[in-house]
Amino acid sequence: FGFRDRLSQPVMKGSGEEPTPGSGDPLEPGEFILGYPDENGPVANLPQPAVLSRNGSYMAYRRLEEHVAVFRDYLRENSDTNEGQDLLAAKFMGRWRSGAPLVLAPDSDDPELGADPMRNNDFNYQQMDPHGYACPLGAHARRLNPRDTAHYMNRRRMIRRGATYGPALPEGAPDDGQARGIAAFIICADLVRQFEFAQNVWINDKTFHELGNEHDPICGQQDGSLDFTVPRRPIRKVHKGIPAFTTLTGGAYFFLPGLEALRYLAALEDES
Template identity: 50%
Template sequence: MADDPNAAVLDLDDIQSGVLRPRPSPYAATYILLRIDAPRDGRELLRRLSQVVTSAAAPDRPGRDTWVSVALTFEGLQALGVPQASLDSFAWEFRQGMTARASALGDVGPSAPAHWEAPFGGPGVHLILVGVAPDTASLEGALGRARAAFADLAGIVPIWRQDCHAPPDEKEPFGFKDGISHPAIEGSGIPGSNPLETPLKAGELVLGYPDEMGGLPPAPQPQVLGLNGSYVVFRKLHQDVAAFRRYLRDNAKGAGDEELLAAKMMGRWRSGAPLALCPLHDDPALGADASRNNAFLFRDDDATGYKTPPGSHVRRCNPRDAEVAGVVRLHRMIRRGTVYGPPLPAGALEDDGADRGLMFAFVGAHLKRQFEFVQSEWVNGGEFLGLQDAVDPVTGSADGTGSYTIPRRPLPRKVHGLARFVTTRGGAYGFMPGLRALRWLADLRDAPP
C-alpha cells in the first residue's frame, strides 16, 4: 500500500540508517560493545561517530546497504555526563535496563542474567556499535572507520565483539529462511514486505512523530536529544539445534511429517514459504519470492488456524489482522536477526558444543508496549489467543512440560513435552540518537565540581 499523502515527513537526514533500513541479503554484520571510562573521550567518540554513522536519507545512493549504527545504554548516557533532568526523561524500562526486566521478559532459568555471557548483565556496557553490509569487505571498510574513531582514545575500551554472517543458504540455525517480514513506515520511502498491510505511523518507530494512537510518543528531553531517535533492544539468543531436531523426530511420523511439524510450529516452511499460502506442501519458489512470501493476512482465509496455527511463532509475533485481544498495530516493531556461529552438520542429533544462534535487534519507540509486551504476552503467554499459558513453540520459555496444539479436522493434533530451544545469552536496552543528538551529546560539558 502507498503512503498516506498526509503522513508526516520524516527528517531522514537526521535518522540513523539502521533504524529504518532492512538488512541486506546476503549480509555480514558485527556487534561491538564499548565501555566509556572518561566522559570527555566518550563525547569525542560521539563527535567522530556522527561523521561515520549513515543517515536514512537518499535510499537509492550507492552503498546504501552498508551502514554503522550507534546506540547508548542508560549507563552509557550516565558515563557521558548527561544531565540528570535529561536522564529522568527516558522511558522507565530503558532506565531500569534489561537485566532488571529479566523476569517480565521470560529470562529465567538458563536464560537468567546470572548465566549471561560477560559483559552482559554487569556494569560497563555503555555503547553498542553495529556494522552491517552485503559482504565482509564492505563491512570491514565501515568498521575500520568506526574503530578509527576510538583507536587513540584511552578512555574508550572495547569489551566484546560478535561477528555474524549470512549462511550460504541464507537460513537461520533451525533451518528456516530468515529476514522476511519488514513493516512499511510512513514517510520512510522504504517499502514493507507485505503489500496488504497499511504502513505504520512513523511514531511507532521514530520519536518526534505521531504514532498509531495519534499522539507523540514520550521522548527524552531536551527536544534535540529525543527527536529522530529510537529505542533498540539487543539480544544474543543461543539456539539448541540438536534439541529442536530431536523434538521433531520424536513427535513426527517420518521425515515428511517432521517438515510439516516444523512448519506448523514456525508458521512457514523452511524455504520461507508461508503456510497461509501453501498449507499442504512446501513451495521453494514462493519462499524465495520477496514480492509474495509475506503477502498474506489471516482473518478472512484462516481465522481458525487450520493453515497457520494461532500459536505458531510467525502468527504470535505478528497476528496481522487476526482476532486477538488488543490492537495488533500497537505492538509492531522492526525485527532484525543476524546469524552467528557455525551450522550444526546436517542430520546431527547431538550438540557439538559450538555456540550458534541469532543476534537480534528490535527497534521501536515504545519499549513497554512493543518489545516487552510481545515478549511477555505473545511469546511467553497465550491468553491473547485463548491458549491459556501456552508459549511460543520455537522461542518461548518452555520447561519440558508444556504442549503445542495444531488445529486440524476432525480433531486437533497435540504434541507434548515442549522443550526450550532458544536461550538468552545476553542483551541490553539501547537508545539510538538522531545525528543531531549525537552532536548534542558530543558538546556536553563536565558538570562543575
C-alpha cells in the same frame, strides 16, 4: 534452525519504500523514530532535554542460543517420516524453511512462493485460516505478527534485524557443544508498548488465542511442561512437553540518539 527470516517487516511513511502485498499500509514515523507523530497523533513524554527527543529511537537486543540438536531430536521423535518432520517444524514456525507461509502452502513447501516477495506475505489469518488448520494458532510467526486477529496492530509493529552466530550444525550430526544462534535487534519508539507487549502477551502468555497451556514454541519460555496444539480434522494433535529449543543468553535496552543529540552529548563531554 534453517528458516528464512525477515519476511514480514513494517514500512514507514516517508521512507521511500513501498510495502509488499500483505505488509500493511505504511506507518507513521513516530512508531519507530522519536519526535514525530505516531499512529495516535502527537507523542508526549519524550526524552529531555528536547534535543534528545528528535530523530532518536530505542533498541532492544536479544541473544538467543539455538539448541539445534534438541530441535531435530524432537522432530524425529514425534514424526514417522522426513516429510512429517519438515511439516512439524513448519507448524512450530508458521512457515516452511523456504519462507513459504503455511496459510498459502499448508501441505508441502513451495520454494518458489517463499522466494517471491510479492506473494510470500500476502495473506491474513482471520479470513483465510481462522481455526489454525494451516498455521497453528500458537505458531511462532502467528504469535509475533497476529495480523488481522489482533487489536491495535499498527501500534505494535517493530523493525527487526538479526544475524546468526556460531557454526552451522551439519544435518544428522549430534550436538557438538558449540554455541550457535541468533542476535536480534529490534527498533521501536516505545519499548513497553511494542517490544515488551510482544514478549509478555504474544510470546509468553499461555492464554494467547485462548490456548491455555502454551508459549511460543521457538522463543518462548519453556520448561518441558507446556504443550503445542496442531488443529486438524477430526481430532487435534497436542504435542506435550515442549523442550526449550532456544535459551536467552543476553539482552539489553539501548537509546539511539539522533545526529543533533550526538553533537549535543559530544559537546557536554568536551565541556567537562
